[in-house]
Amino acid sequence: MLLKDKLMTALTLWCTFLMGYIDTYAFLHYDDLLVSAQTGNLVLLGANLRNGLSVIMPHVASFGGFLLGAFLAEALVEFTTKNSSRKFSVYILIQIIVLFGVAYFENLIGVYGFAVVLGAFSGYTLTVFNRVGTTKINNGIMTGNVQKLMTQLYRVIFLREKNAWSVSRVILIGVLTFIIGIFTSALLYINFASHMMMIAAFLSLIVFFVIVLVGRVPQK
Template structure:
């Protein structure tokens, strides 16, 4: 069998990004239903809900939405730093380390969810969300902002127009890829609602287990390119 390079196949990036999108849908649905109408990844919706709470009920009701925004910002900041510093010359090793951090973060939060104050749990979930959505953002070789479905809907609509009216093949490929992100996020939301209603404490453990499976994928030869 041929040796593999230090690069992952494009399909591996797609699997990791869609996996992150699915988990974000699950977590957002759970935190909205069980933690005071707060989103941890969908920051547009989170800020809108926060302002509505502020105007209708005061800062006591709204501050957690602002707190999770800070956590999300911190997660993006950390992810950018780690992506530039950790095994930057070896993408294969780098992605394994970055995903391992992701798995450990979810497992730690899952184990502490009954003891952490709710506001801090949401804050750290926001941090993990910012981290994930900064690291995992490639679908089919194109960059996707898998935390902002508003932008993805616009990209889907404009690409759909170019594909249908202008017969643009590349736009048609983008329709498929962006559509996959939208459907995956909605599926994650549906799963999150079901899990939140059935066993709220299991949501983070499910996320941890799913991320562990994705980490295992990164050690399979099929995930990597041949020279």
């Protein structure tokens, strides 16, 4: 596997963890808000229509931010397609800037600002980091991943397809990583509710330094 493929795999799994972490925090801290799982966010939006605009607007803001983030991320991917593995450092650096910004100004921007920024952040992350090995996964919305996992398992069991086992294993790792992010966030929230975004920012900073160091290692 090439270095860029290894980096993409590692970063996709990291971002899968991060999406589980952030979505859980948003759900707990902002009255059932979701920023990456837009299927659930839209369901909550519709279910709360009877409760008035003040209740549904954070969900609208999250959805709008997600659309914008995915759109701009695709432009970034196209712009950096020809670059080397250094592009991954740029991708993570953008993450770090956003996370530290939210961590410092979360009280100032409020729920609407949080919903827009983290919705855009999630759209960006899901667009940029979406591959483990040669298998594409959605690292923030598990419904499609679980469905694909079960169809691939059918092919493994009944059709004896070797490639299907490789795909199902990758998807299973992704789903489990997302779940670990959820439980980590839920446990940390008990004692560190006011520091959750700062923790995410520092973890991303560690990932950034690892990517820089790996990128400087001479390849044989």
